[in-house]
Amino acid sequence: MARVVILGAGVSGHTAASFARRWLGKEHSVTVVSPKPTYNWIPSNIWVGIGLMPEHKVVFELAPVYAKAGIEFVQAKAVSIHPEGSADSSSPYVVVESTLGTSAGTQTRVPYDYLINATGPKLKFEATPGLGPEGGNSYSVCTESHATETSHALDESVARMRRGEKQRFLVGTGHGMCTCQGAAFEYIVNLEFELRRRKVRDKAEIVWISNEYELGDFGMGGMHLKYGGYVTPSKIFTESLFAERGLHWITRSHVQKVDPGRAYYENLEGDQRQIDFDFAMLLPPFSGVGMLAQDRQGTDITSRLFAPNGFMKVDADYASKSYEEWRARDWPSTYQNPSYDNVFAVGIAFAPPHAISRPRTSKTGTAISPTPPRTGMPSAIIGKAVARTIVNRIQGSSKAPQRASMAEMGAACVASAGANPFTGTAASMVVYPIVPDFERYPDYGRDTDLTYGEIGLAGHWIKIGLHHLFLHKAKLRPGWAMIPE
Amino acid sequence: MTNQATNPAERQSWRPSEEERFATKPTGWTRFIRVFLPYQIWRYLVINLKMMRIIFKGHGHS
Ligand SMILES: Cc1cc2nc3c(=O)[nH]c(=O)nc-3n(C[C@H](O)[C@H](O)[C@H](O)COP(=O)(O)OP(=O)(O)OC[C@H]3O[C@@H](n4cnc5c(N)ncnc54)[C@H](O)[C@@H]3O)c2cc1C
Numbered sequence: 169m170a171r172v173v174i175l176g177a178g179v180s181g182h183t184a185a186s187f188a189r190r191w192l193g194k195e196h197s198v199t200v201v202s203p204k205p206t207y208n209w210i211p212s213n214i215w216v217g218i219g220l221m222p223e224h225k226v227v228f229e230l231a232p233v234y235a236k237a238g239i240e241f242v243q244a245k246a247v248s249i250h251p252e253g254s255a256d257s258s259s260p261y262v263v264v265e266s267t268l269g270t271s272a273g274t275q276t277r278v279p280y281d282y283l284i285n286a287t288g289p290k291l292k293f294e295a296t297p298g299l300g301p302e303g304g305n306s307y308s309v310c311t312e313s314h315a316t317e318t319s320h321a322l323d324e325s326v327a328r329m330r331r332g333e334k335q336r337f338l339v340g341t342g343h344g345m346c347t348c349q350g351a352a353f354e355y356i357v358n359l360e361f362e363l364r365r366r367k368v369r370d371k372a373e374i375v376w377i378s379n380e381y382e383l384g385d386f387g388m389g390g391m392h393l394k395y396g397g398y399v400t401p402s403k404i405f406t407e408s409l410f411a412e413r414g415l416h417w418i419t420r421s422h423v424q425k426v427d428p429g430r431a432y433y434e435n436l437e438g439d440q441r442q443i444d445f446d447f448a449m450l451l452p453p454f455s456g457v458g459m460l461a462q463d464r465q466g467t468d469i470t471s472r473l474f475a476p477n478g479f480m481k482v483d484a485d486y487a488s489k490s491y492e493e494w495r496a497r498d499w500p501s502t503y504q505n506p507s508y509d510n511v512f513a514v515g516i517a518f519a520p521p522h523a524i525s526r527p528r529t530s531k532t533g534t535a536i537s538p539t540p541p542r543t544g545m546p547s548a549i550i551g552k553a554v555a556r557t558i559v560n561r562i563q564g565s566s567k568a569p570q571r572a573s574m575a576e577m578g579a580a581c582v583a584s585a586g587a588n589p590f591t592g593t594a595a596s597m598v599v600y601p602i603v604p605d606f607e608r609y610p611d612y613g614r615d616t617d618l619t620y621g622e623i624g625l626a627g628h629w630i631k632i633g634l635h636h637l638f639l640h641k642a643k644l645r646p647g648w649a650m651i652p653e
Numbered sequence: 654m655t656n657q658a659t660n661p662a663e664r665q666s667w668r669p670s671e672e673e674r675f676a677t678k679p680t681g682w683t684r685f686i687r688v689f690l691p692y693q694i695w696r697y698l699v700i701n702l703k704m705m706r707i708i709f710k711g712h713g714h715s
Contacts, residue, residue: 336667375667404677411676412684416669443667578707593687596700598707618707624687626697630704652708 170196170562173262173280175246175459177202177230179210179544180515181286183653184551186644189239191559198238201278203245203267205229207642208312211544212635214354216315217449218362219322220587223312228643237644242278243268245457246287249473250277251508252464260510282558285480285513286551289454292343298426299342299452305426306342306448309355318449325447326363329371335446338431340377342450344422344536347387349378350543352451353406354583359449360413361586369414375443376410376417377433377450379536381528383407383417387538389525391599392612393621399612405621409585409595418443420528422536423450438531454516454539456480472507480513481505484521491526496575496605498522503554504569512554515547524603544638545579546572546602548653575603578618582631585623594627 172192174185177200189198206227215221234241244264253259261277291310293300301307307318325335339356341349356376363369376383384390384406391402410417420436431450432442456478461470474480484500498521505511513519520540528537553572560566578600586592598620604613612619641651679687686692 375669407673407676408678411673411678416673418670578710580704580707590690591688596704598703600707600710618710620703622696622700624696625690625693626700629693629697630700652705 170281171199171279172196172282172284172558172562173199173201173278174284174286175201175262176286176288176515176517177204177207178286178288178515178547180288180517180547180551181284182207182551182642183548184284184286184514184555185234185239186237186648187552187555188559189237190649191555192562194238196562197240199240199242199278199280200230200234201242201244201246201262201264202230203243205231205243205268206312207233209635209639209642210310213309213312213315214351214358214584215587216312217307217309217318217322217355218358218587219319220358220362223316226315227312228639233642233644244276246285246459247275248460248462249283249285249511250462250464251283251473251511255464255466258464260508281510282562283511284551284554284558285459285511285517286515287457287459288516290457290478291452292455293452295345295453296343296423296426299423299450305428306338306431306450308451309351309449310451321447322359322362326366326368328446329363329368332371334371334373336373336375336444338375338377338443338445338448338450340418340450341379341538342423342426343453344379344434344534345453345539346379346451347454347539347541348451349380349386349538350541350581350583352376352378352449353386354585355449356415357409357413357583357585358587360415361588361592365588374413374415375445376415376419377421377423377431377443378417378419379422379538380419381436381525381537383410383419385525385538387523387525387541388599388602389604389613391597391614391619391621392616393619394616399616402621405595405623409623420536422530422534426450434530434532434534434536436528436530436536456517456519469507473505473511475519477519479519480511480517481507482513482518484519486519486521489522494522496573496601496603496607499573499575499603501571501573501576502557502569503550503572504557512558514550514554516542518542518550540603542574543579543581545581545653546574546577549577552653573603575601575605577601582627582634584628584631587628589628589632590625592628593623593625594631595621595623596627596630597621
């Protein structure tokens with residue numbers, strides 16, 4: 169009997185657990201450890217944050233779904249990994265701390281034969297003083313409860329505008345090393361659409377602030393699209409959408425501090441600036457969740473398993489290199505930890521070898537450039553590939569790991585730009601590969617026949633379809649395994 | 654929690670960058686076609702096909 173333990177029940181962990189359970193015989197166990205009792209379809213948090221969707225439509229209870237599927241669910245957060253076991257047993261285990269009712273805070277050991285770390289990001293609001301909804305001065309849509317709080321604040325601002333007040337909205341990234349610009353982009357364009365719907369657009373000034381060198385970078389170094397007889401950078405399309413919607417933008421900036429109603433930022437020129445706001449939705453930078461690791465003797469080996477940013481080391485090339493030396497093959501493909509081949513990291517939890525966008529620092533030495541995104545589609549594909557690797561090893565069918573490099577896979581992404589079945593729009597984007605490969609595609613790093621984007625109502629229909637389809641899949645309802653990642 | 658500026662009258666002025674004036678803007682036709690139902694039904698099929706192509710190209714392999 170083999171024990172497969174998955175830490176985290178987000179897109180990547182939930183996918184890995186569901187497929188591992190489907191492919192493995194009942195004599196083997198699949199256990200998911202996650203601190204929250206619910207699954208959150210994070211992409212739809214945008215609509216919660218705009219007030220168009222109630223929180224309960226983007227979450228569901230995991231326990232009944234797992235009970236039905238035969239997956240053991242431990243509601244706890246993983247604290248430390250012991251890949252060599254302890255002095256009294258060589259069986260590897262994870263120490264977890266319960267988050268469930270009266271047992272909350274109790275630590276127990278969860279033994280494993282194969283471990284998948286799918287713990288996603290720690291939302292590092294503390295990196296910028298005053299950032300974030302928990303004791304800070306800005307809002308977020310990273311979790312369903314943050315998004316609900318944001319929608320209430322938006323209602324307040326709308327009420328003020330209805331009373332004739334002007335409001336300034338500041339939306340974007342709350343630190344120079346943020347990723348996930350795509351989520352902030354969706355929020356700002358949906359916000360603008362919604363303010364028009366609520367008939368207060370004329371009272372609103374909406375400003376974007378981000379660490380991107382150019383609009384449309386999205387942490388992917390931007391992309392080039394064939395359109396109207398030209399190969400055009402995403403900067404042009406994004407600026408065009410912003411200009412059309414009357415959105416202002418500040419790029420190349422690191423938010424240093426957020427006071428009530430005022431954000432301080434530095435730009436690449438080293439200028440210190442500030443902007444006042446009435447409502448700010450600023451995403452935090454991400455790090456790993458901060459698990460520790462110990463060897464058999466109890467010696468700390470955290471740095472053997474994890475990179476300094478807390479993400480888990482996998483089969484990437486972590487040698488420090490200049491941007492010109494970056495290669496697509498630096499990116500991992502098996503997601504196996506180099507020290508322990510039964511430990512894997514998937515989704516946001518794996519340590520990328522470097523960024524995708526060119527790194528830049530300001531004249532005063534502050535890093536201001538996006539860190540690499542790992543969006544839903546690659547996270548799920550990687551989770552499934554790692555589940556297959558483990559199942560093959562357990563069943564003895566193959567020792568060779570499955571490969572799923574972000575430099576060899578594409579991603580489809582639909583960014584909502586306004587939610588209405590007749591007047592809404594969304595930007596539908598396809599990139600191939602996600603990580604540019606300048607050896608294969610010397611001009612743009614990507615295949616311009618496959619990389620593609622357009623904005624229109626059809627994209628909104630697809631986005632709505634994806635919301636229902638992916639929740640259907642995550643709830644493991646009939647036919648779930650047929651739905652692509 | 655509130656992030657309302659203490660007093661809007663005290664709010665410092667902020668000016669958008671001049672560069673914004675140089676952005677490409679869609680024509681009325683482009684904006685119309687983006688929400689024109691028959692055309693969008695066609696685009697729905699095309700985009701789905703383009704996405705399926707990438708989905709089948711991009712899955713893990715051993
Ligand atoms: C607002 C927003 C909108 C987005 N929109 C899109 C989109 O439209 N399309 C797209 O492709 N991507 C989108 N993304 C990105 C997408 O959400 C992520 O790529 C995806 O969630 C990553 O999956 P993951 O499994 O790595 O992490 P997560 O989904 O964050 O899951 C991490 C899991 O680990 C658990 N966990 C945390 N700490 C521990 C611990 N110590 N022990 C055990 N478990 C732990 C968490 O509770 C959670 O269950 C969006 C992101 C945001 C924030």
